[in-house]
Amino acid sequence: MSRLLTFFKNVDGWSMYPIVALGMFLAFFAMVTLWALYTRNADMDRYAKLPLDTDDQTPTL
Amino acid sequence: MKQELEHFSYDNRIVSYFLKATILWSLIALLVGLTIALQLVWPALNANTSWLTFGRLRALHTNGAIFAFAGNAIFMGVYYSMQRLLKTRMASDLLSKIHFWGWQLIIVLAVITLPLGITSTKEYAELEWPIDILITLVWVVFGVNMIWTILKRRERHLYVAIWFYIATFVTVAVLHIFNNLELPVSWTKSYSVYAGVQDALVQWWYGHNAVAFFLTTPFLGLMYYFLPKAAERPVYSYRLSIVHFWALIFIYIWAGPHHLLYSALPDWAQNLGTVFSIMLIAPSWGGMINGLLTLRGAWDRVRDSAVLKFFVVGVSAYGMATFEGPMLSTKWLNSIAHFTDWIPAHVHVGTLGWNGFMAFGVVYWLLPKLWKNGRYSEKLANWHFWLGTTGLLFWVIPMYVAGFTQSLMWKDLANGMLVNPNFLDTVTKIIPMYLTRALGGTLYITGIVVMIVNVWKTVVKGDLIADEEASAPALEAHKKHSGEHWHRWIERKPVQMVIWSTVVILIGGVIEIVPTLMVDSNVPTISTVKPYTPLELEGRDLYMREACNACHTQMIRPFDNEVLRYDPTHKQYSMPGEYVYEHPHLWGSKRTGPDLWRVGAKGYSNSWHYNHMWQPTSMSPGSIMPRYVWMFTTHDAEGNLLNDGSLDTSLTQTKMETLAKLGVPYTPEEIADAHRARRAQAQAIAADLNSDPRITVNANEEIVALIAYLQRLGTDVHKASEEELNALK
Numbered sequence: 001m002s003r004l005l006t007f008f009k010n011v012d013g014w015s016m017y018p019i020v021a022l023g024m025f026l027a028f029f030a031m032v033t034l035w036a037l038y039t040r041n042a043d044m045d046r047y048a049k050l051p052l053d054t055d056d057q058t059p060t061l
Numbered sequence: 062m063k064q065e066l067e068h069f070s071y072d073n074r075i076v077s078y079f080l081k082a083t084i085l086w087s088l089i090a091l092l093v094g095l096t097i098a099l100q101l102v103w104p105a106l107n108a109n110t111s112w113l114t115f116g117r118l119r120a121l122h123t124n125g126a127i128f129a130f131a132g133n134a135i136f137m138g139v140y141y142s143m144q145r146l147l148k149t150r151m152a153s154d155l156l157s158k159i160h161f162w163g164w165q166l167i168i169v170l171a172v173i174t175l176p177l178g179i180t181s182t183k184e185y186a187e188l189e190w191p192i193d194i195l196i197t198l199v200w201v202v203f204g205v206n207m208i209w210t211i212l213k214r215r216e217r218h219l220y221v222a223i224w225f226y227i228a229t230f231v232t233v234a235v236l237h238i239f240n241n242l243e244l245p246v247s248w249t250k251s252y253s254v255y256a257g258v259q260d261a262l263v264q265w266w267y268g269h270n271a272v273a274f275f276l277t278t279p280f281l282g283l284m285y286y287f288l289p290k291a292a293e294r295p296v297y298s299y300r301l302s303i304v305h306f307w308a309l310i311f312i313y314i315w316a317g318p319h320h321l322l323y324s325a326l327p328d329w330a331q332n333l334g335t336v337f338s339i340m341l342i343a344p345s346w347g348g349m350i351n352g353l354l355t356l357r358g359a360w361d362r363v364r365d366s367a368v369l370k371f372f373v374v375g376v377s378a379y380g381m382a383t384f385e386g387p388m389l390s391t392k393w394l395n396s397i398a399h400f401t402d403w404i405p406a407h408v409h410v411g412t413l414g415w416n417g418f419m420a421f422g423v424v425y426w427l428l429p430k431l432w433k434n435g436r437y438s439e440k441l442a443n444w445h446f447w448l449g450t451t452g453l454l455f456w457v458i459p460m461y462v463a464g465f466t467q468s469l470m471w472k473d474l475a476n477g478m479l480v481n482p483n484f485l486d487t488v489t490k491i492i493p494m495y496l497t498r499a500l501g502g503t504l505y506i507t508g509i510v511v512m513i514v515n516v517w518k519t520v521v522k523g524d525l526i527a528d529e530e531a532s533a534p535a536l537e538a539h540k541k542h543s544g545e546h547w548h549r550w551i552e553r554k555p556v557q558m559v560i561w562s563t564v565v566i567l568i569g570g571v572i573e574i575v576p577t578l579m580v581d582s583n584v585p586t587i588s589t590v591k592p593y594t595p596l597e598l599e600g601r602d603l604y605m606r607e608a609c610n611a612c613h614t615q616m617i618r619p620f621d622n623e624v625l626r627y628d629p630t631h632k633q634y635s636m637p638g639e640y641v642y643e644h645p646h647l648w649g650s651k652r653t654g655p656d657l658w659r660v661g662a663k664g665y666s667n668s669w670h671y672n673h674m675w676q677p678t679s680m681s682p683g684s685i686m687p688r689y690v691w692m693f694t695t696h697d698a699e700g701n702l703l704n705d706g707s708l709d710t711s712l713t714q715t716k717m718e719t720l721a722k723l724g725v726p727y728t729p730e731e732i733a734d735a736h737r738a739r740r741a742q743a744q745a746i747a748a749d750l751n752s753d754p755r756i757t758v759n760a761n762e763e764i765v766a767l768i769a770y771l772q773r774l775g776t777d778v779h780k781a782s783e784e785e786l787n788a789l790k
Contacts, residue, residue: 020572021315021568021569021572022336024568025311025312028307028311028565029304029307029308029311032303032304032307032308033304035303036300036301036303036304037300039300044299044300045295045299046218047218047220047221047299048289048295048296048299049295050146050216050218050220051142051145051146051220051222051285051286051289051290051295051296052289052290052293052294052295
């Protein structure tokens with residue numbers, strides 16, 4: 001544990017980590033956007049109507 | 062094939078409890094706000110009473126508005142919408158009730174402890190450690206009930222509102238626990254485990270994300286459910302809501318450091334806060350646009366529906382606040398607005414506009430659903446809407462003017478000299494704006510009173526539908542079909558949703574905070590900065606008890622006007638190494654009064670401080686600072702004790718031992734010698750004060766300890782050599 005703490009206290013280049021995180025976000029964002037674009041319209045329409053659903057017969061997926 | 066229906070009922074009683082609590086606490090929290098707003102115009106309104114004074118009540122107002130008003134509104138909407146979206150009753154009525162009464166108990170404890178000065182001083186997290194533990198337990202009860210309900214649902218797909226609720230639960234839990242890590246001194250006193258720069262970063266990581274995950278994500282969940290219900294049409298784009306959700310929770314968690322621009326926080330962390338704050342515009346406006354476009358084709362109904370009016374202004378206020386926030390996170394605008402009244406204006410567009418109006422809209426929408434014959438007066442609801450809207454405008458516009466005025470006056474330099482060297486001039490200039498703000502608050506509260514009348518008349522004539530009958534087919538086992546996307550897997554598995562939401566929000570927190578906590582080079586120490594003496598330590602705790610940090614900052618930013626005003630002899634801005642023993646930091650977030658970080662080095666005499674605390678206007682004519690008479694021992698003309706201002710020193714050594722455990726270098730000898738050292742320093746200050754023929758003071762009065770603390774501020778760094786300070790720059 002103490003070796004790990006020593007490593008963290010003295011490691012250089014922490015300020016580069018945010019750049020890595022930004023890259024991670026962009027990749028993640030691109031993935032979610034692509035997913036949203038390629039999902040079937042029928043599924044989206046059904047999900048969007050869930051709050052309005054007062055029909056007890058609504059089938060589940 | 063038609064599926065067999067299962068019959069069950071929704072628990073409306075718990076929703077009605079939270080609805081009533083929302084209304085009650087909205088009135089109380091905002092009345093406290095109005096009280097302190099008026100005290101900034103007429104400070105004598107505190108009646109020289111400690112528990113009625115601005116510093117103590119300000120925390121009660123903010124906690125009341127956030128956790129009592131907005132908190133109960135969140136739970137009201139979550140308990141109603143979640144049952145319907147999942148087609149099931151809440152998993153446990155008992156847990157629902159424990160959650161409700163536990164939450165009200167926390168609020169009542171806040172109402173008792175904060176005015177008594179029992180506070181950790183960390184903004185929006187002022188409650189002391191036993192209450193923090195209670196909050197954790199009640200929050201876990203809420204989370205268990207929510208996830209249990211999700212697991213027993215009859216609808217496979219988790220609607221996007223539920224995602225926002227899950228993210229709220231997870232993130233608030235993480236933020237609350239890490240920000241409130243503190244070492245107890247007694248049942249009513251603790252010290253943050255973090256110090257100075259690290260404490261500030263953790264605090265504003267929490268503070269910003271309390272806004273994000275307590276005042277934003279749950280209300281977005283409510284928007285995604287109640288706005289389509291009120292408009293009677295589905296959300297404009299479900300695709301957009303998905304991108305909105307993931308982008309928002311990923312980015313928000315990074316933005317906290319924008320509260321600390323130009324502070325002693327390392328530059329890389331400040332820049333990170335700025336970049337991610339600007340990026341936040343995209344998902345925030347995505348959500349706002351999605352909300353407003355849900356009303357496409359239904360705008361004509363806004364004219365006739367108070368509910369829709371509240372929602373439209375609420376979502377618009379969200380859009381305004383989430384554009385303004387990123388702009389304020391840029392260094393150029395932050396240098397103008399930070400510490401001024403612009404920031405409360407920005408905050409209140411969010412709380413009064415977004416949170417308040419969304420909550421009111423949900424309340425009105427729920428009334429006819431929860432009570433038979435629950436048709437409320439649309440006319441009164443419209444009155445509420447217009448009073449609220451007018452009140453909001455009267456609140457924020459004068460504060461924007463005040464913010465600009467303050468900033469321009471603070472920064473005004475001519476030939477390298479301050480044009481307004483007396484801070485008080487910048488205060489007296491904005492008193493009319495404070496008065497107008499109080500008028501705005503009065504209008505807003507009048508609207509709430511109108512709502513209470515409306516709700517009261519509706520509720521007494523209607524019968525609560527405590528258990529609303531419903532039916533739905535049982536949840537079928539999932540059959541995977543071709544072309545199904547990976548996200549389907551997360552959407553239908555709540556535990557995975559919880560885990561992935563946690564991972565997403567932790568990425569930002571870990572990358573920002575761990576280096577600042579761990580890497581020594583982020584907080585270079587200064588050899589002359591030493592721990593406080595026992596008396597100064599007690600004085601600092603008094604400063605915290607009175608929440609002086611609510612009006613006075615302790616952070617001199619690297620601007621000419623600030624070093625000239627707050628450190629005229631050395632012209633030295635604040636550096637990270639000065640705060641290494643500050644558990645917690647007291648940087649503050651608003652300058653209603655001047656910065657005090659170097660006040661001890663500015664040459665004020667002990668008697669000046671003594672007189673100033675007894676009657677601020679005697680030293681600073683026109684000051685709006687209240688009197689602190691309870692810190693003095695006073696007698697009437699017959700010699701009967703009026704107020705015992707004696708300093709409680711029973712915990713002095715325990716406090717030093719606690720701080721020593723946190724790394725403050727108090728030696729065992731210093732701790733053993735604490736009382737003697739404290740008495741000696743107090744007697745020296747008292748002797749100096751008593752040399753003024755107009756002053757009679759005992760060394761054991763609280764005011765002596767406070768003076769000792771104030772006189773210490775800023776003196777350590779002035780002892781450092783120029784070489785050492787230059788090396789640190």
